[in-house]
Amino acid sequence: MSRSVSKGVGTSSQDMLDVIDEFQRALSNFVLSSGALAIKTAGSALAKTASALKYLIDGQMYSLAAGDMAALAGTVTNAKFNVFVFSVDASGNLYTQMGTEGATLGAVVWPTIADTRAVIGFVIINPTGTGNFVGGTTPLDDATVVPNAVYVNTPFPFLPSIVSL
16 A cells, blocks of 8 residues: 545644644554464464563553454455454453455555554464465464464554555
8 A cells, every 4th residue: 555645734733733643643552562473272263462561552551461362353365365453452452453355465455443552463364275264263373274374563653554644
């Protein structure tokens, strides 16, 4: 996705404050330490954080114990790419959101993450076996579907939606 500006750019002080507010919100929520994303256990359809992590929401620090991520939901078509993004809010609620699949990794469209959450990381899925990857059902290490799950931790401000303001 290339960068774009969808908002009209005005000349008033309020227009500038609105743009600055969007950047400030996006940069105020992030993970400070890696959660060490991994498969829950061999043969599982769930991901987990293998270590506790610290994160900021609106500049306030919170802790999250190691544990299971919210379940994956959605299907990734064989030979396509997609991402499942894991995030957390100030109350410690976990979320998993699926992007929109693409024929290449670069063609994947990231989900919009609420500006009240910090992104823990994501898993890239690219099934190259005999079928589709079905979130919540297909094990992340399935030998038939071959999901090619790649776990990426984001212990820094991760802002996939910042490319379009």
